[in-house]
Each structure stands twice: as C-alpha cells, then as structure tokens.
Amino acid sequence: MGENTIIELKGLTKRYGYGDTESFALKDFDLTIKRGEFIMIMGPSGCGKTTLLNIVGLLDRATKGEYILNGENVASISARRQAKLRAKKIGFIFQNFNLIEDLPILENVALPLVYTGYSKTARLKNASNALKRFHLQEREYYFPYQLSGGQQQRVAIARAIVSDPEIILADEPTGNLDSRASHIVMEELKAIHEEGNTIIMVTHNPALTVYATRVINMLDGHIDTDVKTVADANLPQPISVKIKKRKKPEIEIETPKSEERKKTKKRKKSRRKK
Amino acid sequence: MALLLKTHFKLAKTAIKENRTRSFLTCLGIAIGVASIILILSLMGSISNLVKNEISEIGSDLIVVRPSSTKDSVTSIVEELTSSNTFQKSNLSLNDVSTISKLEDVAAVAPISISVNTVDSEKNNFTSVPILGTNEDFVKIEPVAFKFGSFINKNTGEKTVVLGSTLSLALFNTINSTVGKTVTIMGEKFMIIGVLDEIDKSINFDNIDFDNALIMDIESLDKLTGSTQIQQINIKANNTDSLSKVSTEIKDALIESKHGDENFTVSYGDDITHPASSLFTVVSGMLTAVATISLVVGGIGVMNIMLVSVAERNHEIGVRKAVGASSRNILMQFLFEALILSILGGIFGLVLGYILAFLISIITPFAPHISAEIVLITLATTFCVGIIFGIYPAIKAATKNPIESLKHYR
Numbered sequence: 001m002g003e004n005t006i007i008e009l010k011g012l013t014k015r016y017g018y019g020d021t022e023s024f025a026l027k028d029f030d031l032t033i034k035r036g037e038f039i040m041i042m043g044p045s046g047c048g049k050t051t052l053l054n055i056v057g058l059l060d061r062a063t064k065g066e067y068i069l070n071g072e073n074v075a076s077i078s079a080r081r082q083a084k085l086r087a088k089k090i091g092f093i094f095q096n097f098n099l100i101e102d103l104p105i106l107e108n109v110a111l112p113l114v115y116t117g118y119s120k121t122a123r124l125k126n127a128s129n130a131l132k133r134f135h136l137q138e139r140e141y142y143f144p145y146q147l148s149g150g151q152q153q154r155v156a157i158a159r160a161i162v163s164d165p166e167i168i169l170a171d172e173p174t175g176n177l178d179s180r181a182s183h184i185v186m187e188e189l190k191a192i193h194e195e196g197n198t199i200i201m202v203t204h205n206p207a208l209t210v211y212a213t214r215v216i217n218m219l220d221g222h223i224d225t226d227v228k229t230v231a232d233a234n235l236p237q238p239i240s241v242k243i244k245k246r247k248k249p250e251i252e253i254e255t256p257k258s259e260e261r262k263k264t265k266k267r268k269k270s271r272r273k274k
Numbered sequence: 275m276a277l278l279l280k281t282h283f284k285l286a287k288t289a290i291k292e293n294r295t296r297s298f299l300t301c302l303g304i305a306i307g308v309a310s311i312i313l314i315l316s317l318m319g320s321i322s323n324l325v326k327n328e329i330s331e332i333g334s335d336l337i338v339v340r341p342s343s344t345k346d347s348v349t350s351i352v353e354e355l356t357s358s359n360t361f362q363k364s365n366l367s368l369n370d371v372s373t374i375s376k377l378e379d380v381a382a383v384a385p386i387s388i389s390v391n392t393v394d395s396e397k398n399n400f401t402s403v404p405i406l407g408t409n410e411d412f413v414k415i416e417p418v419a420f421k422f423g424s425f426i427n428k429n430t431g432e433k434t435v436v437l438g439s440t441l442s443l444a445l446f447n448t449i450n451s452t453v454g455k456t457v458t459i460m461g462e463k464f465m466i467i468g469v470l471d472e473i474d475k476s477i478n479f480d481n482i483d484f485d486n487a488l489i490m491d492i493e494s495l496d497k498l499t500g501s502t503q504i505q506q507i508n509i510k511a512n513n514t515d516s517l518s519k520v521s522t523e524i525k526d527a528l529i530e531s532k533h534g535d536e537n538f539t540v541s542y543g544d545d546i547t548h549p550a551s552s553l554f555t556v557v558s559g560m561l562t563a564v565a566t567i568s569l570v571v572g573g574i575g576v577m578n579i580m581l582v583s584v585a586e587r588n589h590e591i592g593v594r595k596a597v598g599a600s601s602r603n604i605l606m607q608f609l610f611e612a613l614i615l616s617i618l619g620g621i622f623g624l625v626l627g628y629i630l631a632f633l634i635s636i637i638t639p640f641a642p643h644i645s646a647e648i649v650l651i652t653l654a655t656t657f658c659v660g661i662i663f664g665i666y667p668a669i670k671a672a673t674k675n676p677i678e679s680l681k682h683y684r
Contacts, residue, residue: 059596059676080600087598098593098680102292114281115598159597 004232006166006198007033007056012065014051025051026062027221036235038193039200040209043218049202050171056200057090057169058082087115091160093170097152099144105155106131106140112163130158134188150181157188168192170201174208186211196236278603286611289583300579301619304659307569308623308652309630314561316631319643328478329546335514336415337521337542338479339374339507339528341365365537366504368492373531379512379520382411385492386480386506389499393488394458395445403441404487405459407495407502415510418484422451423468432494436468440485460498464490474639479546480506517542569655572619573663580612580667591671592679605672612664613657620656624649
C-alpha cells in the first residue's frame with residue numbers, strides 16, 4: 001500500500017436480504033483511493049453508489065471484505081471511535097441537504113464540532129468562519145427553510161468542512177439544484193479539493209465530470225470503467241497546504257484545537273476585566 | 275465530556291422549550307404524583323413531630339406499657355382498625371398497675387383506659403365523648419394545667435370528674451367555671467371538680483383528645499361500665515439514667531405476675547411514638563401506594579412523550595449520527611431530556627405539595643413538616659423516574675440506523 005493511500009477497499013460485498021430476496025449492492029468491490037483525489041462515481045440507479053458512500057462514510061458496514069481507512073482496518077475500530085472519525089475526518093454532503101430544521105444554520109454548521117469537544121464559542125466561531133467562506137455569514141441566524149436550495153447546499157458543504165476533514169463524501173450534491181446553483185456548488189467543491197481534500201462524489205450528471213481527477217462508472221455493484229484524468233503525482237496534497245494555512249491567521253477553521261481554546265480563554269478573561 | 279454534558283443539557287432545554295405545552299403537561303403528570311407523596315410525607319412527619327414534642331415536654335423519665343398484638347404486623351393493625359371496637363383489645367389489668375407500682379424505681383403509675391359514652395348536662399348532651407379512666411398519678415406523669423379546680427384523687431370521692439376545656443364549654447355553654455356542677459353518665463351523676471386548660475393537642479401518645487375528654491377515676495369507670503380495658507400504662511421512673519433497666523424490671527415483674535404471658539410491650543424514649551402513629555402508618559402507607567401509582571403514571575407520560583419526540587426527530591438523529599454523534603451521544607441527549615422533564619416535574623410537585631400541606635395546616639393541627647430529607651428523597655425519586663422511563667426511548671433513539679433515519683426526510 002502506497003504512503004499516499006487514504007482508502008483501500010478489498011473484496012467489499014454488501015448483501016441485502018436472504019435466500020430468494022438476496023441481492024447485492026456491492027459485489028467483490030476493490031478500490032484504492034489516494035489522498036487528494038476528486039472521484040466522481042457514476043452509474044445507473046441501484047448500482048450501489050450510495051451504499052458504497054455509506055460504507056466509506058462509516059454509516060454502514062459491509063457484509064464481507066476489508067475497508068482500510070488511513071492504514072487501519074475499519075472492522076477493528078469501535079463504534080464510538082467510528083463516530084469520532086465521522087466527526088473529525090469525514091464530511092457528508094447529501095442530495096437533500098439534511099440540515100436540522102429546528103436549528104439556525106450557524107448551529108447546523110457547528111454540529112460536527114459538538115461531537116469533537118469544542119466549547120460553544122469556539123464552535124460558533126469556526127462555524128461562522130466556514131459560512132463566511134460561502135458568503136452566507138450575514139444569514140447565520142436564518143433557519144434552513146428560509147434559504148434557497150443552493151444556499152442550503154452551501155450550508156451543508158460548510159458543515160462538511162467545518163471540522164477540517166480529510167475525506168468529503170458527496171451524494172449527488174447537485175441533484176436538487178438548478179444549473180446555476182449546481183455550478184456554484186461545484187466551484188466550491190473544486191476549491192475545497194484544491195486545498196488537498198479527498199472528495200468522493202456520486203452524480204448522475206456527466207457534465208460535472210470535468211471537475212474530477214478520476215471518474216468511476218459502476219454497474220451492478222462493481223466497477224465498470226475507471227479513468228484517471230490527473231496523474232497521481234499532480235494531485236493537490238493537503239500537508240503543504242495545511243502548513244501554509246497555519247501561517248494565515250484569517251482562516252480560523254484551520255486553527256488547531258488547542259490554540260483555539262487558548263484564544264477563547266483569553267477572550268473570556270478580557271471580558272471579565274471589562 | 276463535561277462540555278458534551280453541557281451541550282446535551284442545552285439541547286434538552288431547547289427541545290423542551292420548543293414544545294412548551296407538551297412539556298408542561300408531562301411535567302404536571304410527574305408533579306401531581308410528587309405533590310401527593312410530599313403531602314403524605316409532610317403530614318406523617320408533622321404527626322410524629324407532635325407526639326415527639328409532647329414526650330420531650332413530659333420528660334425523659336416516661337415508660338409506657340401497652341398491650342401487644344400477638345402478630346405485630348400490618349394485617350393486625352388493619353384488623354384493629356376495621357373492627358367495630360375503635361380501641362385496642364387489652365390484656366392489661368388493674369392488677370398489672372399495682373404490680374408495677376410495687377417496684378422500687380417507679381415513681382408513679384397511671385393506667386389509661388378510654389371508653390366512649392354519652393355525657394349529659396342539664397343543657398346539652400353529647401354522645402361519643404371519650405372518657406379517660408386513670409388515677410391520681412396521672413398528673414405526676416403528665417403535667418396538665420387547670421383552668422379551674424383540681425385533679426381527681428383518693429379524697430375527692432368516686433363520683434367526681436374532670437372536664438376538658440372544649441367539653442366544658444360545650445356542655446354548659448359557658449367559659450366560666452363549671453366546677454361544682456354535675457353531669458350524668460349512664461344514669462349516674464358525677465360532680466365536676468376541675469376543668470383542664472386548653473391543650474390543643476388532639477394527637478398525643480395517650481391517643482386521646484384532652485380538650486374533648488372527660489376524666490374520672492379508673493375504678494369509678496370500672497364500676498360504671500362493668501368492664502374496663504386498659505389501653506396503656508404510663509410510668510414515671512425515679513431515675514432517668516436507667517430507663518432501660520427499669521423497663522426490664524417492669525417487664526420481668528409483669529411476666530411473673532402474668533405467669534409467663536408476654537403479651538405487652540414496654541417502651542420508652544422515641545419508641546413510644548410508634549404505636550400512636552400506627553393508624554397513620556397504615557393510612558399513609560396506603561396513600562403513598564396511591565401516590566406512587568400516580569407517579570408511575572406520570573413516568574409513563576414522560577416515556578410516551580419521549581417516544582413521540584424520538585419519532586419526530588428521527589431525521590435529526592440520522593443527521594447527528596452522520597456528522598459524528600455516537601450512539602451514546604444520542605442516548606445521552608434523549609435521556610437528559612427525560613431527566614430534565616421529570617426533575618422539573620419533581621420541583622414543581624415539591625412546591626405544589628408544600629402549598630397543599632400549608633393549606634391543610636391552616637385547618638388542622640398538622641404543621642407542614644419540611645425536611646431536607648424529604649426534598650432529597652423527592653429529587654432522587656424523580657431522577658430515578660426520569661432514568662427508568664427515559665432509558666427506553668433513549669435506547670430506541672440511539673439504536674436507530676442512521677441511513678434509515680436520513681431517508682425519513684420531513
């Protein structure tokens with residue numbers, strides 16, 4: 001396994017039902033994903049794209065086969081740590097946005113940080129910065145139903161990147177959007193990818209494949225075609241980018257947790273003095 | 275972890291606020307259960323306090339002999355209460371009184387015999403007046419103040435009685451002295467030689483309301499009614515330091531004179547209060563059972579609402595899990611909500627219970643008895659109710675499959 005491999009799937013099988021009703025969403029699926037890849041998965045309905053994404057996103061378990069995430073076999077990771085990994089390393093973007101209707105969008109974006117031990121101020125500050133990036137900062141206290149579909153999807157993307165994950169999983173993120181909103185969303189994803197994030201995206205729209213570095217066509221639970229448009233060596237790498245980001249204090253999302261905590265403490269102290 | 279708990283708390287608060295009416299009604303269910311328990315505990319506490327205070331007033335040298343039931347259990351108490359004879363069947367006799375009075379360390383012995391009869395003055399007549407048969411030692415043991423006259427003794431003769439203040443007023447329609455007047459009981463005339471001061475303690479270890487009672491010599495009472503039951507023998511010890519020794523002596527002497535029958539109990543100190551509140555033990559035990567049922571019903575209400583809440587927020591659970599909430603996080607979130615609901619109900623019930631206890635204290639001698647113990651027990655109980663009835667919906671929420679939950683998009 002190469003050093004740069006982030007996800008390795010070996011003989012992954014997902015079976016639904018038993019006996020006569022038995023059907024396979026994935027069958028002996030093998031896939032190796034390198035850091036910095038932008039993968040588009042295409043294929044007809046029911047070919048196992050969403051199942052694949054759910055398994056990669058640790059929401060589902062394969063019936064058979066190995067899933068190695070960052071050199072670690074997922075089968076040996078406890079459910080609790082899997083949840084932690086979902087919060088820290090994996091960002092989900094859904095077709096129907098899946099925002100919580102009862103929470104303002106700021107708190108929706110801050111949601112993954114709730115489960116990674118940030119204080120409330122730090123959470124909201126990071127979330128606010130993430131929203132700023134998508135030009136939604138002035139609508140922080142709007143509720144999801146008050147936003148358009150494109151805006152809601154941008155909120156969802158902000159939520160996916162707020163905890164600075166390594167892998168972003170997008171399940172037809174543009175499926176519910178018009179072409180203009182789709183374009184904006186894709187540009188955002190592209191920007192995120194260029195920062196060195198690995199993106200796996202499921203789509204039905206062949207026009208979007210221009211953004212990808214690798215296009216996989218699935219058929220009946222296995223890979224039909226697998227085309228790389230960018231050489232592995234040319235993939236954007238996160239490490240260098242991250243170091244650069246740390247030097248730029250204005251991008252708060254990237255600030256390590258400890259520093260962030262110190263900052264909030266200092267802020268609290270200064271308030272007390274006043 | 276502490277941060278996460280705070281977050282769960284805030285989430286629960288928001289969820290409860292969002293469904294204000296629903297949450298309030300759920301709390302009310304718990305509150306009613308808690309209020310009734312508080313009320314009962316408060317009443318019980320005030321009753322035993324009344325008796326305890328009286329005993330501490332009388333002094334620490336009091337020993338009481340009471341007939342004991344052969345089976346000292348709840349059923350025997352219930353039997354006693356349901357039998358037509360309101361007062362206990364006694365196996366103590368005047369013989370026992372003289373046996374005890376012969377002992378060295380005993381300063382005074384007074385039998386307490388209560389019967390009920392019609393008392394007639396020229397102006398009024400009252401049925402069901404409690405008549406206390408005792409002897410002159412009674413005032414040596416229990417300090418009773420006199421408004422008029424004095425207590426019965428050997429020299430005042432057989433046909434003399436002492437009235438309680440309320441009875442005196444009721445019989446003769448006057449607050450002035452009734453000493454020297456006569457009352458008729460079962461056709462025999464008795465002269466009043468004393469009227470007690472107002473005592474206003476209807477609950478005491480003698481089980482008699484002195485304000486409404488008539489007191490006469492036990493031998494006169496015996497002659498009058500033909501059969502006297504001694505419910506209790508009050509004993510004043512010479513020496514306060516050796517109450518246990520004296521009580522053992524009394525016990526031994528009684529067993530000897532009764533030829534080995536140990537059908538009585540000798541008690542002193544706080545133990546004296548127990549039989550006095552045996553009636554209340556049964557009544558309050560039953561009331562507590564009823565109150566507990568209402569608390570359980572309240573708990574079921576919490577569970578019901580939590581189940582609705584879990585079903586309503588199915589999608590939210592899915593989203594939370596997808597962005598990194600573990601099953602445990604979800605469990606805690608919903609458990610917290612149930613806990614806050616039931617503890618809120620508990621606090622609400624605590625206040626309600628005390629308001630009720632206070633209202634009752636206005637019309638009865640039961641002062642609301644509020645102790646930290648009761649508050650703690652209540653809060654602990656509601657905490658347990660919250661856990662017991664909140665755990666199932668919380669587990670249900672926690673074990674939801676996130677993929678299924680995400681499909682349930684509202």
